[in-house]
Amino acid sequence: MVTLTHRPGVPPKRCARCWKLVTPENLVQGTYGPDCARLLGLVGVTTDTGHDGPDLLDLLAETMRAAR
Numbered sequence: 001m002v003t004l005t006h007r008p009g010v011p012p013k014r015c016a017r018c019w020k021l022v023t024p025e026n027l028v029q030g031t032y033g034p035d036c037a038r039l040l041g042l043v044g045v046t047t048d049t050g051h052d053g054p055d056l057l058d059l060l061a062e063t064m065r066a067a068r
C-alpha cells in the first residue's frame with residue numbers, strides 16, 4: 001500500500017529522524033514526522049494515524065496567538 005504524503009501545492013518536508021517525506025502540516029515541531037514524534041514522545045498517547053481534529057501544530061498556533 002502506498003501512502004500519499006504529497007499534495008499539490010504543498011511541498012513535502014523530510015522528517016529529521018527517518019528522512020521520510022511528511023506533509024508539512026503533519027510535522028511535529030516542524031521537524032519530525034508523526035511516527036517519529038510519537039516514538040520520541042513528542043506527541044501524546046494516540047496510536048491513531050488517521051488524524052482528525054486539532055493536532056500539535058494547531059495547539060501551537062493557538063498558543064502563539066494567545067501569547068501575543
Ligand SMILES: [Zn+2]
Nearest residue numbers: 015018033036
Ligand atoms: Zn520520521
